[in-house]
Amino acid sequence: MNILIAGEGGQGIQTIAETLAYAAFLSGLDSSYLPSFGVEQRGTPSVAYVTISGEKSFGYHFKFADIAVILRERAIPKVSELVNPRTTVIFDSSTIDRSKIPSHFKELLGIPATRLAQEKIQPKVFNVVVLGAMSKLIFDLDKKYLWQALEHYLGKKFLKNELLRDQNTLALDLGYEFIFERHDYSKPIYKTKTSKIVDDSEGKISTVYPTLCKGCKICLLKCPVKAISMSTDIGFFGNPVPKIDNKKCILCHNCSTFCPDTAIMVEKS
Amino acid sequence: MNYKTMPKCYKNSSKPHFFCPGCGHAMILKQLGSTIDELKISAEVVFGIDIGCSLLAWDFFDFDTIQTHHGRVIPVMIGVKKANPKKVAVAYMGDGGGYAIGLQSLIHAAYRDDPVVAILVNNTNYAMTGGQMAPTTFPGEITTTSSSGKKSSGFGNYLDGLKLLSSVADQSAYLERVSVSNPRQIVSAFKKAFETSDKNHFSFIEILSICPTNWKTDAADSFEFLKNMEDKFPVQKYPLGE
Amino acid sequence: MKKFISGNDAAVQGALASGAQAMYGYPITPSTEILQIWSEEADKNDRLIFLQTEDETTAGFAVNGSVLMGVKAFTATSGPGTVLMQDGLSMAENLRLPTVTIVMQRGGPSTGQVNYSQQELNLAVFGGNGEGLRIVYSAGTPQEMYDFTLEAFDSAWRYKFPTLVLGDGYIGKQKTEVELKHPLNPYQNSSLLAGKNLRNCYSSEEQFYEYLSKNILDFEEKSSLIARSESIGPKNAPELIVAHGSVFFVIREALKVIDPKSKKYQLFRPVTLRPFPKQDLKVAARGKKKIWFFESSYGQLYHLVSAELDAASVSAKIIKVFKPAYRFLPEDIADSLKGGK
Numbered sequence: 001m002n003i004l005i006a007g008e009g010g011q012g013i014q015t016i017a018e019t020l021a022y023a024a025f026l027s028g029l030d031s032s033y034l035p036s037f038g039v040e041q042r043g044t045p046s047v048a049y050v051t052i053s054g055e056k057s058f059g060y061h062f063k064f065a066d067i068a069v070i071l072r073e074r075a076i077p078k079v080s081e082l083v084n085p086r087t088t089v090i091f092d093s094s095t096i097d098r099s100k101i102p103s104h105f106k107e108l109l110g111i112p113a114t115r116l117a118q119e120k121i122q123p124k125v126f127n128v129v130v131l132g133a134m135s136k137l138i139f140d141l142d143k144k145y146l147w148q149a150l151e152h153y154l155g156k157k158f159l160k161n162e163l164l165r166d167q168n169t170l171a172l173d174l175g176y177e178f179i180f181e182r183h184d185y186s187k188p189i190y191k192t193k194t195s196k197i198v199d200d201s202e203g204k205i206s207t208v209y210p211t212l213c214k215g216c217k218i219c220l221l222k223c224p225v226k227a228i229s230m231s232t233d234i235g236f237f238g239n240p241v242p243k244i245d246n247k248k249c250i251l252c253h254n255c256s257t258f259c260p261d262t263a264i265m266v267e268k269s
Numbered sequence: 270m271n272y273k274t275m276p277k278c279y280k281n282s283s284k285p286h287f288f289c290p291g292c293g294h295a296m297i298l299k300q301l302g303s304t305i306d307e308l309k310i311s312a313e314v315v316f317g318i319d320i321g322c323s324l325l326a327w328d329f330f331d332f333d334t335i336q337t338h339h340g341r342v343i344p345v346m347i348g349v350k351k352a353n354p355k356k357v358a359v360a361y362m363g364d365g366g367g368y369a370i371g372l373q374s375l376i377h378a379a380y381r382d383d384p385v386v387a388i389l390v391n392n393t394n395y396a397m398t399g400g401q402m403a404p405t406t407f408p409g410e411i412t413t414t415s416s417s418g419k420k421s422s423g424f425g426n427y428l429d430g431l432k433l434l435s436s437v438a439d440q441s442a443y444l445e446r447v448s449v450s451n452p453r454q455i456v457s458a459f460k461k462a463f464e465t466s467d468k469n470h471f472s473f474i475e476i477l478s479i480c481p482t483n484w485k486t487d488a489a490d491s492f493e494f495l496k497n498m499e500d501k502f503p504v505q506k507y508p509l510g511e
Numbered sequence: 512m513k514k515f516i517s518g519n520d521a522a523v524q525g526a527l528a529s530g531a532q533a534m535y536g537y538p539i540t541p542s543t544e545i546l547q548i549w550s551e552e553a554d555k556n557d558r559l560i561f562l563q564t565e566d567e568t569t570a571g572f573a574v575n576g577s578v579l580m581g582v583k584a585f586t587a588t589s590g591p592g593t594v595l596m597q598d599g600l601s602m603a604e605n606l607r608l609p610t611v612t613i614v615m616q617r618g619g620p621s622t623g624q625v626n627y628s629q630q631e632l633n634l635a636v637f638g639g640n641g642e643g644l645r646i647v648y649s650a651g652t653p654q655e656m657y658d659f660t661l662e663a664f665d666s667a668w669r670y671k672f673p674t675l676v677l678g679d680g681y682i683g684k685q686k687t688e689v690e691l692k693h694p695l696n697p698y699q700n701s702s703l704l705a706g707k708n709l710r711n712c713y714s715s716e717e718q719f720y721e722y723l724s725k726n727i728l729d730f731e732e733k734s735s736l737i738a739r740s741e742s743i744g745p746k747n748a749p750e751l752i753v754a755h756g757s758v759f760f761v762i763r764e765a766l767k768v769i770d771p772k773s774k775k776y777q778l779f780r781p782v783t784l785r786p787f788p789k790q791d792l793k794v795a796a797r798g799k800k801k802i803w804f805f806e807s808s809y810g811q812l813y814h815l816v817s818a819e820l821d822a823a824s825v826s827a828k829i830i831k832v833f834k835p836a837y838r839f840l841p842e843d844i845a846d847s848l849k850g851g852k
Contacts, residue, residue, distance in 0.1 A: 214291070
């Protein structure tokens with residue numbers, strides 16, 4: 001079985017792909033995990049190839065995926081190349097508009113993973129929610145192997161922060177018990193904003209470009225009057241983007257000077 | 270789409286760029302772009318980039334840009350400048366490219382006073398390959414090839430390239446170290462470097478920079494580590510006291 | 512104009528006649544005089560650019576930089592220097608930079624000996640980390656150092672592939688009569704970077720495969736225009752002798768004595784080692800009973816040729832006379848041929 005997992009760099013795509021492959025290995029199946037790698041560390045979609053098989057086999061890349069998991073809209077073009085009428089497509093229905101997904105699949109399964117993680121646990125464990133759900137679907141893998149594999153990769157982090165262990169357990173359970181949406185999909189409430197966000201008030205015009213912002217939060221750090229906070233709007237890279245409180249802003253331009261992404265500025269009206 | 274936040278010499282079609290969230294390179298390139306805008310020299314600039322994360326800048330600007338090999342940006346830019354002295358040759362590299370694999374070219378360019386503008390971004394690691402130890406890595410600093418912290422015995426202390434170059438550079442050369450904690454100072458250093466290039470001399474700007482991805486730091490911790498770098502790599506000009 | 516000069520000097524004269532403006536290099540025997548003579552020329556002429564670099568790597572890359580700006584530029588090296596040049600040559604291959612590199616072969620591996628060999632064929636032809644999209648001329652006399660340098664600059668700029676002239680220590684150091692014929696119509700040079708963002712590194716296999724395939728196809732298409740060979744002796748001779756560079760000329764001398772009526776041997780040389788004159792070789796090998804290989808390396812030419820011979824399904828007996836990093840004299844050739852092996 002060929003599984004493709006694709007999303008944004010920094011989303012933990014590679015972690016869940018490797019965990020899934022390792023869990024399969026622990027359960028006695030033949031498995032392989034290959035990350036896509038390029039010159040960029042971040043900034044391009046993150047893609048992982050997992051193959052799981054009952055018998056010894058060789059494969060790294062594959063022509064078509066049996067299961068393709070899409071976790072951010074920007075990964076859709078890459079995934080589409082590997083989808084054919086035998087592919088089951090899984091997508092994060094809380095961030096991706098169903099209509100954006102190409103229609104030549106066998107079936108389309110939704111999971112509002114971003115929303116589930118955000119509302120029930122914390123945003124960062126959304127990948128583990130997906131891991132739980134897809135493992136159940138793929139081969140009804142005994143959860144103990146999954147947990148063993150997750151512990152293998154994240155154990156060090158858990159030691160530093162016990163809360164993380166609990167959150168990941170919850171996330172895995174949540175995903176494992178989740179019943180995929182098959183026709184009636186969630187609304188993409190965390191949809192990416194593509195137009196600029198402008199606020200003309202208090203004699204100032206503040207502008208944020210969600211298509212450029214990568215969510216590094218340097219503007220928050222460098223603002224001397226704490227006029228910047230993160231909004232609920234999601235940028236091109238799947239991260240929340242900053243919003244500026246024009247009332248507090250003293251027009252020091254630190255945000256625009258420091259911003260690596262030319263994504264933010266304030267000027268006089 | 271038109272972005273009023275971008276310097277004019279930015280190539281819009283290549284944005285959003287490929288650098289990581291919070292990357293110092295992108296901050297530095299922005300200051301470089303605005304300096305070039307201000308001096309109105311984009312038609313004269315030939316921008317050469319090394320391999321390492323700097324390679325991602327190959328189509329960053331709307332001016333002539335050549336992506337070279339690891340450690341070889343200075344040699345290529347020397348060839349460019351010699352062939353066309355009217356051009357402003359900018360050689361952009363990281364600390365691995367400048368202080369390890371390409372160090373002898375950097376030293377010789379400084380020593381010969383080749384009129385290139387050398388810009389070196391120091392983030393104390395090999396970032397493109399995933400954060401390995403560099404000559405600039407501090408003793409005790411954890412990287413993927415110094416997982417229990419860099420040992421100064423056998424791996425060296427940390428290389429102060431500016432000090433090294435200052436001992437070989439020609440009197441007329443301009444050398445300065447700045448930090449992304451002070452973007453305005455970066456602009457004034459760039460201006461001084463371009464002035465020096467106009468007078469046909471070598472200039473070198475080392476910029477202390479942040480690497481949140483490989484340092485595994487958030488915004489606040491990145492700038493905290495940068496402060497630590499500024500203690501060890503003093504932000505100053507050579508010759509001292511100028 | 513006839514002059515009594517060395518092969519190294521002839522290479523410099525060829526570069527000058529081609530309109531070369533820049534030379535970067537590092538001293539290494541037996542190609543040092545090229546650097547030396549160019550530096551003297553540059554002293555006399557402000558238009559000429561010269562830099563003695565800190566190493567061969569830098570020399571190679573500085574050539575790339577000048578060529579990008581549209582200036583005809585070259586370097587010269589030998590032995591371990593040829594190894595260091597490969598990095599810059601790879602960049603030139605990928606970006607289609609018309610650089611010219613003159614290689615005067617010496618003995619290897621390592622510092623080996625500084626006199627002579629034919630051991631840098633592999634380096635010249637396939638030395639980079641790619642497919643060897645280069646043009647390589649193999650010169651055998653000081654005269655050819657002049658002629659082929661002219662031709663190298665022309666081919667480099669016409670077809671936009673890095674071009675090498677392969678000579679050896681003996682023809683570099685040897686002084687003799689060289690006729691300096693002026694080129695009729697040197698190919699015009701212009702900036703290759705103006706208005707461009709150029710890269711060597713691609714983000715994916717897909718992108719790079721597309722780009723590389725285009726270059727390979729272009730190389731294949733241009734090959735028939737570039738590949739060149741020379742043959743002496745009767746085409747219906749029973750035996751074929753294959754050699755390149757100065758060894759070809761040594762054999763030519765030997766044959767004057769052994770086969771004065773030109774009946775037994777056809778002598779064949781690839782003038783360009785890359786692209787290889789496949790078609791000419793196939794024609795020459797057809798119907799031969801024996802094929803001899805003479806070379807001052809342990810089969811670098813033979814390996815280059817043998818793939819083509821197999822393709823032509825030649826049934827001739829192959830006789831290899833390899834003397835790695837050692838010269839041939841006509842008497843040695845005569846002994847080998849008479850020995851019949």
